[in-house]
Amino acid sequence: xxxxxxxxxxxFLAAAMLGVAAQAYAVTEIQWWHAMTGANNDRVNALxxxxxxxQNDYKVTAVFKGSYxxxxxxxxxAYRSGxxxxxxxxxxxxxxxxxxxxxxxxxxxxVMADAGEKFDPKNYVAAVASYYTDPKGQMLSFPFNSSTTVxxxxxxxxxxxxxxxxxxxxxxxxxxxxxxxxxxxxxxxCAFTTGWQSWTQLESFSAWHNVPFATEQxxxxxxxxxxxxxxxxxxxxxxxxxDWVKKGYFTYAGRKNEPEAKFFSGECAMLTTSSAxxxxxxxxxxxxxGVSALPYYADVAGAPQNTIIGGASLWVMGGKSKxxxxxxxxxxxFLSRPDVQAEFHQATGYLPITMAAYELTKQSGFYEKxxxxxxxxxxxxxxxxxxxxxIRLGNFVQIRxxxxxxxxxxxxxxxxxxxxxDEAVRRGNEQIDKxxxxxxxxxx
Amino acid sequence: MAMGKRARxxxxxxxxxxxxxxxxxxxxxFFLPAGQAVYQxxxxxxAFGGNVEFVWFDNFKELFNDPxxLASFKVTAVFSVLVxxxxxxxxxxxxxxxxxxxxxxxxYKTLLIWPYAVxxxxxxxxxxxxxxxxxxxxxxxxxxxxxDWNYLLYDGQALLLVVIAAVWKxxxxxxxxxxxxxxxxPKSLIEAAAIDGAGPVKRFVTIVFPLLSPTTFFLLVVNxxxxxxxxxxxIDTATNGGPGQATEILVYKVYKxxxxxxxxxxxxxxxxxxxxxxxxxxxxxxxxxxxxxxY
Numbered sequence: 013x014x015x016x017x018x019x020x021x022x023x024f025l026a027a028a029m030l031g032v033a034a035q036a037y038a039v040t041e042i043q044w045w046h047a048m049t050g051a052n053n054d055r056v057n058a059l060x061x062x063x064x065x066x067q068n069d070y071k072v073t074a075v076f077k078g079s080y081x082x083x084x085x086x087x088x089x090a091y092r093s094g095x096x097x098x099x100x101x102x103x104x105x106x107x108x109x110x111x112x113x114x115x116x117x118x119x120x121x122x123v124m125a126d127a128g129e130k131f132d133p134k135n136y137v138a139a140v141a142s143y144y145t146d147p148k149g150q151m152l153s154f155p156f157n158s159s160t161t162v163x164x165x166x167x168x169x170x171x172x173x174x175x176x177x178x179x180x181x182x183x184x185x186x187x188x189x190x191x192x193x194x195x196x197x198x199x200x201x202c203a204f205t206t207g208w209q210s211w212t213q214l215e216s217f218s219a220w221h222n223v224p225f226a227t228e229q230x231x232x233x234x235x236x237x238x239x240x241x242x243x244x245x246x247x248x249x250x251x252x253x254x255d256w257v258k259k260g261y262f263t264y265a266g267r268k269n270e271p272e273a274k275f276f277s278g279e280c281a282m283l284t285t286s287s288a289x290x291x292x293x294x295x296x297x298x299x300x301x302g303v304s305a306l307p308y309y310a311d312v313a314g315a316p317q318n319t320i321i322g323g324a325s326l327w328v329m330g331g332k333s334k335x336x337x338x339x340x341x342x343x344x345x346f347l348s349r350p351d352v353q354a355e356f357h358q359a360t361g362y363l364p365i366t367m368a369a370y371e372l373t374k375q376s377g378f379y380e381k382x383x384x385x386x387x388x389x390x391x392x393x394x395x396x397x398x399x400x401x402x403i404r405l406g407n408f409v410q411i412r413x414x415x416x417x418x419x420x421x422x423x424x425x426x427x428x429x430x431x432x433x434d435e436a437v438r439r440g441n442e443q444i445d446k447x448x449x450x451x452x453x454x455x456x
Numbered sequence: 457m458a459m460g461k462r463a464r465x466x467x468x469x470x471x472x473x474x475x476x477x478x479x480x481x482x483x484x485x486f487f488l489p490a491g492q493a494v495y496q497x498x499x500x501x502x503a504f505g506g507n508v509e510f511v512w513f514d515n516f517k518e519l520f521n522d523p524x525x526l527a528s529f530k531v532t533a534v535f536s537v538l539v540x541x542x543x544x545x546x547x548x549x550x551x552x553x554x555x556x557x558x559x560x561x562x563x564y565k566t567l568l569i570w571p572y573a574v575x576x577x578x579x580x581x582x583x584x585x586x587x588x589x590x591x592x593x594x595x596x597x598x599x600x601x602x603x604d605w606n607y608l609l610y611d612g613q614a615l616l617l618v619v620i621a622a623v624w625k626x627x628x629x630x631x632x633x634x635x636x637x638x639x640x641x642p643k644s645l646i647e648a649a650a651i652d653g654a655g656p657v658k659r660f661v662t663i664v665f666p667l668l669s670p671t672t673f674f675l676l677v678v679n680x681x682x683x684x685x686x687x688x689x690x691i692d693t694a695t696n697g698g699p700g701q702a703t704e705i706l707v708y709k710v711y712k713x714x715x716x717x718x719x720x721x722x723x724x725x726x727x728x729x730x731x732x733x734x735x736x737x738x739x740x741x742x743x744x745x746x747x748x749x750x751y
Binding site for chain 2 (some may be wrong): 116407418439
C-alpha cells in the first residue's frame with residue numbers, strides 16, 4: 013500500500029514536471045475579463061487580437077462579463093472557487109476593495125519587476141495613474157480606460173436663445189445666466205441636466221475647487237478617512253442646484269448616463285457628464301454641439317484645479333504561474349506603447365494614459381480636426397494636490413448610492429442641501445467603518 | 457416482477473431509492489444554499505473571502521438598528537399588498553367576464569394569457585420605456601396633459617410604475633387559475649339559483665366566490681411569494697430601487713448589498729430574515745386563512 017502511494021506520487025510529480033516542460037514550449041494563454049460594451053467592446057477585442065498577432069508566445073483572450081459591478085462580482089466568485097482570470101477590469105470605485113484584497117491580487121509594479129519589463133510610473137499621466145498608486149508611488153493596477161467630467165452644450169440652442177455659440181459658460185454663474193435665457197426663449201424644453209451626479213457634482217466638483225471630499229487626502233493617505241463633502245462650497249453648489257430645479261433650469265434625469273439621451277435628443281441644451289460621451293454624441297446629435305471645461309465658481313480660491321477620473325483599471329489577480337505573469341507583463345507593456353495608446357484614445361474618447369500618447373496625438377493634428385477632444389486632457393494634465401488626486405474609499409459603491417439617494421431628496425424638495433449632505437456623510441461614514449472592519453487584519 | 461393490483465414494494469430500499477432523486481435535488485438546491493446563507497449571516501468577511509470573522513448576530517443587530525432597512529419593510533409591505541390584491545381582483549374580474557363571453561372567447565383568453573410569457577426583467581423594461589420621462593410615449597402624453605411626470609424623482613410615481621408592471625405580469629397567471637376554477641363550478645348550481653331569482657351579482661357573491669375559495673387561497677399564497685421574490689427583475693430594470701429607496705423591496709436590497717456592495721454577511725443576514733418572513737407568512741396562511749376555505 014505504502015509503496016503504491018509513493019509510486020503514485022512519483023508518477024504524479026514526473027507528469028507535473030513534464031507538464032511544466034511542455035508548457036515552456038506551448039503558448040501561454042491568459043484570460044482578460046472586462047465590462048466594455050458596444051464599440052468599446054470591439055476595441056478591446058481588437059487590442060487582444062493585435063497583441064496576439066504581434067508575437068507567438070502569449071495569447072490574451074478577452075471575455076465580456078457584463079457591467080462593471082457584474083464583472084467584479086464574477087471575478088470574486090471565480091477567485092473564491094479558484095478560477096480567477098489573470099487580468100480583470102475593475103471600475104474606479106472598486107479600487108479600495110481590490111487594494112485591500114491582499115493575496116487575491118498582485119500589484120502591477122511587482123508583476124512588471126518580476127517579469128523584467130521596463131516600467132516607469134513617471135511616464136503615465138499623473139492625475140490618471142495616481143488614482144491607482146500606493147502612497148510610495150508604486151502602481152497597483154494599470155490605468156486602462158479613464159475619462160473625466162466635462163461640459164457639453166448645444167450650439168444651435170445657444171444661437172436660438174441669443175447666446176454666443178462660441179462662448180460656452182465658464183463659471184456656474186454663467187451657466188445659470190445661460191439657463192435663464194434658454195428658459196425665457198424656450199430654445200429647448202430643458203436648460204441643463206447632469207449625468208453621474210455624484211461624480212460630476214460632488215467628487216469632481218470638489219477636486220475642481222480644491223476642497224476635500226474626505227479626510228486623509230480623500231482616503232489616499234490612510235485607511236480610516238472621514239467624509240467631508242458637506243463643506244460650505246459643496247453645500248452652496250447643491251443648494252444652488254436645488255434652486256435651479258425650482259426655477260426650471262435644471263431637470264433631473266437619472267443617476268447614471270440616462271441624462272445623456274436628453275442632451276443628444278435636443279431636449280436639454282446643457283449637460284455635464286463624462287468625456288467618454290463624445291462618440292455617442294457625435295453619432296446621435298442632429299445639431300452642432302460643443303465641449304468645454306467643467307464650470308466652476310470663480311470666487312472660490314484655487315479653482316479650477318483638476319477634475320477626477322472615472323473609468324476603470326486592470327488588476328492582475330493572484331495565484332497564477334510565472335509564465336502567466338510574464339504574459340500579463342508583456343501585454344501591459346504592449347498597452348502602454350504610445351501608438352497603441354494614442355489610437356485607443358482617439359477612437360474611444362478615453363484619456364491617453366501616457367504623456368507620450370498625448371504628444372503623439374497632438375502632433376498628428378487630431379485635436380485640431382476634432383475640437384473639444386482635448387478639453388478632458390487639459391483638465392487632467394496639471395499637477396494634482398492632496399485634495400484633487402482622486403478619491404479612495406472602502407464601500408465607495410454604496411457611498412455613491414447613498415449620495416444619489418440623498419441628492420434625489422434635494423431635487424424633489426424633500427430636504428435642504430445641507431441636511432441631505434450631512435446625512436449622506438453620516439451614512440457614508442458608516443459604510444467606511446463597515447469596510448474597515450472586514451479589511452482590518454489586512455491593512456499594511 | 458410479480459405484482460398484484462395494488463402497487464407494493466417488495467424490497468426495503470426501493471421506495472427510498474425512488475424518492476432519492478427528489479430528496480437530493482431538494483437538499484442540493486434548497487437546503488444547502490439556505491444553510492449557507494444562515495452560516496454566512498453570522499460572519500463578516502471581505503469580498504474575496506481572505507478575512508473571515510465570526511461575529512454572532514452582529515449583522516442582524518446592525519440591520520435592525522438601520523432605519524433604512526426598517527423602511528424597506530414598509531416599502532415591501534405596501535408593494536406586496538398592492539400587487540397581490542390588485543392582481544387578484546383584476547384577474548378575477550377578467551376571468552368572470554371571460555367566462556361569460558361566448559363569441560371570440562378563445563381570442564380573449566389567449567390575449568390575456570400572453571403577458572405571462574414575458575420575463576420579469578423584460579416586463580420592467582417595457583414599462584420603463586413607456587413611462588421613462590426622457591423616452592417614454594406615455595410619459596410624453598402625461599406631460600402634454602399637464603402631469604409633472606418624473607418617476608426618477610417622485611416616490612409615489614415610481615412605486616405606481618413597478619406595481620403596475622408587476623400586476624400586469626401576474627394577472628395572466630391568476631386569470632388562468634380563476635378561469636379554470638370558474639369553469640369547474642357546476643352549471644346546475646348557478647341555474648338553480650337563477651331560477652330562484654338571484655341576479656348575476658348575487659349569484660357571484662353567494663355561490664361562485666365561495667366555491668372559488670380554494671383557488672383564491674392558492675393564488676394568494678403564490679402572489680405574496682411572487683411579490684416578495686419574483687418582482688426583482690422588474691424593480692431592477694425599471695427603477696433600480698429608487699428614487700431614494702422608494703422602491704427598494706427586501707429582496708432587491710439583498711441583491712444590492714450583496715452583489716453591488718459586496719457586503720456578504722449583511723446580505724446573507726437579510727436573506728435569512730426574508731426566509732423567516734416568507735415561512736411565517738405561509739404558515740399563517742395555511743393555519744388561519746385556509747380554515748375559511750371550502751374545498
